[in-house]
Amino acid sequence: MSESENFGHQHPLVFNEKQSNQSEEAYCSRCGEEVSLSAPSFSCVECGFHLHKKCGEAPSEINHPFHRNHPLLLLQYPPYAQGVHCICNFCSKTCKAFIYHCSCGLDFHITCALFTYNIAQKNFEELQHVALEDPLVSTGNDGEELERFQCFGCWEPLQSSTYFSLDCGFHLHKKCAELPLKINHMCHRKHPLVLQFDTERFSCNICQKTQQRGFVYCCLPCNVAFHIGCMSSLPIVEDKSHQHPFTLFWRQAPFICDACGTEGNYVAYICTTCNIIVHKKCISLPRIIKSRWHHHHIFHTYFLHDEDFKDGDCIICHDGVNAEQGSYYCSDCKIIAHVNCATQDETWYYIVSPENEDGKSVALLPGESIDSITCVIERNEAGEATKIKHFKHMHELMLSEKIAEYDQCCEGCMLPISASFYYCLECDFFLHKACAELPKMKHVWFHYCQQSVLILTSGCIFRCHLCDHLSNGFAYKCNECDDHVCLRCVTLTPDTLTSQGHQHPLLFYVEVKEKCCGCGEDIDGAGYFCKGCNFALCRICVRLPTTTRHKSDEHVLALTYKDDHDYSKCHYCDICEEKRDSNDWFYHCAICDTSAHKSCVLESYQYIKLGSIYTEGDHPHPLTFVNKIYYYPKCIECGEPCQDLALECVTSGCNYIVHWRCIAPYDLGWQFHFPRQT
Structure with missing residues (x-):
């Protein structure tokens, strides 16, 4: 053993070529990994300080070929707030100490930085300590386990070829480790493409997808990037969604994709039979999907005629759709949607097989229903059911055309009885006509179990997963996830909505960046919006009951949208006695001339029926x-x-x-x- 420098440690260190006489476990003080008994290392003769030879001799600065913008500096601690750890951009695990850091925010473990540096420099003799495994002969992983692991470089499964494997869980195909650092390619003729870390989170100019990490071939002056897998695209591609093969066309030229209607560049696929040009990703667009935004199946089409649709606006984003380009379309309702809007989120749709394209083999579509009125006993001359036997009540129910003159609420939605309703002659059971006519089973468009059918249920206390209110009224229950949706929320639709608080129809948007005109709060997410006058409502205010009751007043309180009082002393809540914002909606009793905050009237247990x-x-x-x-x-x-x-x-x-x-x-x-x- 020979003495060596102490690498910042307070005691002298000695170099161990072999540690066969070591009995206790030892860990490197820089990378945190175990120091092997046989691997060269440095040790402190006075305390339990150990360093791998490679960690001890790691340079203080690396000019990394995979990150050419700035050098990587070796730091003892992450350069962030005290106690804040960083995440290695290579293996995605926590870095607590001794990291390679770049001023642009890139962080690496010592092991990961040195490994990738040796890969870039093709110093494979320095990687003898790294496992090089062949899936065909490896006994450490079976086929099923290998399917879960992906190569850091190309994001393909490891099963296909020999790969490097680090103890930290990092894997890299041998073929990806041997990729050239610089290439000339037909997709970008102006400059050579350089293999780099995807630190900028580039969107691939071929597939338009963004990976969280990995390698890309990029041209930094032109700000373009290509995934490794996309660079080796097949020259001819066949897909069951199109009847003819597509041929690869390598040419840097802008084009409009005939499948989705958006611009493309660098690479396209052409069907010469149909005379169409498409993105690589649009080759496999599903022909039929069931979208949460519409109650029928919608079909992909490459063009439409003006007479084929009622309104040229997309049912999702509400912007215009060019009917001469690709879109999704319902011929029954004559509605249209952008391809990228319809397929934006995988939870918004599911693919329908061709044998189910007419909808007949689907168990139950949102446009179809099984009537919840199990038995109609009597009808009037207009054919309206006046006496029914509802499947959720033991007695017969009678139809009344007038509003109840006493304090009662609907057993379904738990709101005060209003409009047309059914009542029981034998007990205090009331049900709005609209609630009585709801189907037993229903697809709920905003529920994330998209292929599930929710079933109408009652007799339980539940929390609505949309509005978060407790209730013991009727609910739709999902048998897959056990979530409940109350009847007040289930009636919401993504279609045009009318509100008594606004003169124009409101449209549902996934992203609304406005203040709610009902409560004055910022809407940062989904909400309803009027394109004509920037009127917006959050999802809570949209569902506010127009009438309700409160123990502080014997009369029905009405939702009021404008305070006509100019006198500021009138702008107080008669329940909490705090000041009200005169611009916000509130509840008002015209008989008593009392007003109250919405939150004060709609208490936590507003929808629990007393007496249950x-x-x-x-x-x-x-x-x-x-x-x-x-x-x-x-x-x-x-x-x-x-x-x-x-x-x-x-x-x-x-x-x-x-x-x-x-x-x-x-x-x-x-x-x-x-x-x-x-």
């Missing part, structure tokens, strides 16, 4: 939901007065009462089945 029976829990008797107004007995659990939603024992002589929040499960998200009081 609850039989879960440890109490031996049935409990009923109550909201104490006139006196406040103490909760049996917390001892505080029951001023909020509570459960009270219905058995005479039992004074048990408990806050709902005291016995509800964490996040109030579990479902509890209970019989209704009918």
Whole structure:
């Protein structure tokens, strides 16, 4: 053993060519990996400090061929706030100390920086410590496991060829490690293309996709980049979505893709039979899809005539679609959508096989329904059902044309009875006509289980996964994920919406960057928007009930969109007695001339029906939901007065009462089945 410099350590270090006599595990103080018993290393004679030879001799600065903009500097700690670690841009694992850092934000472990440097310099003799495995003879990974691993360079599975493998979980095909550092290619004739880290998150000019990391061939002066796999595109491609083969056309020339209607460059595929030119990615566009934005199947078409559609605006982004270029189209409804809008998000659609293209073999489409009225007993002269037997109630229901004169809410949507409704002659059961006519099964367009059918259910307390309100009304339940959607939310559609608070129709947009005209809050995401006058509503304000009740007023409160009072002292909430913004929507009682914030009126348990029976829990008797107004007995659990939603024992002589929040499960998200009081 010979003495060596201490590499910044306070004690002298000695160089160990072999450590066969070492008994305890040792780890490198720079890269954190285990120091092998046989590998050359440096060790401290006074403490447990060890360094791999390669880590100890790592240069303080590297001019990396895969990152030519700036040098990589070796730092002991990440140059960020204290305690903040960084992520290695190569292996995506945490870097805690001793990293190679670039001023543009690139960070590498020592091991990853040296490995890739040797790859770039073709110093393969320096990589003898790295495992070089052949999938055909390797016993360490079976085929199924290899399918999960991808090459860092080309992002293809490892199964196809021999690959390098680091202990940190990094893998690189041998063929990708041997790629030339600089090439001349037909797709870009002006400059040579250089193999680089994709630190700029370039979008490939051939496939238009962006990878999170990896290698790309790029021309930095022209700001163009190409994925490794795209550089070796097949000259002829056949796909079942088109009846003829496509031929590769290497030519740097702008073109408009006939399949999606957007511009392309550098490479195209041509069908000479159909006289069309398309992007590489558009060769395999699905011919038929079921989109969440429309209730029928929509078909890909290369062009349409003016008489084929009603409105030339895309049903998703609401901008115009050039009918002479590719689009998705429904011939029944004569609607149209941009190809890139319809396929923008994989959760927005699913591919329909050709044998199901007429929709007959699909279990249930949103345009189809099974009537929830299981038995119509009587009809009037106009054919309207006046007496029914609803499948969610034990007694017959009668149709009434007038609004109820007493305090009742609909058992379905839990909103005050209004408009036409059904009522039970034997018990206090009321159901809006619109709620009674909802289908038993329904596709809900915003639900992420796109191919699932939601089933109408009742008799449970649930939390709507869209509006987050608790309710014990009717709900649509997904049998795949168990999510519930309340009837107030399920009626929302991506189609044109009308609101009493605005004179023009509103359109649904995935991204809205405006202030909500209902609550004044910023909308940073999906919402409804009027193209004509920049009027916007968030998804909460769109669903606000037009009428509701509150314990502070004996009358029905109406949603009001404008405060006509000029006197500032009128702009106060009569519930919380705090100031109101006169520009925000509020609830108002015209009889009492009282006004209140929306949030004060719509309490946390607004949609829990008082008087419903609850039989879960440890109490031996049935409990009923109550909201104490006139006196406040103490909760049996917390001892505080029951001023909020509570459960009270219905058995005479039992004074048990408990806050709902005291016995509800964490996040109030579990479902509890209970019989209704009918």
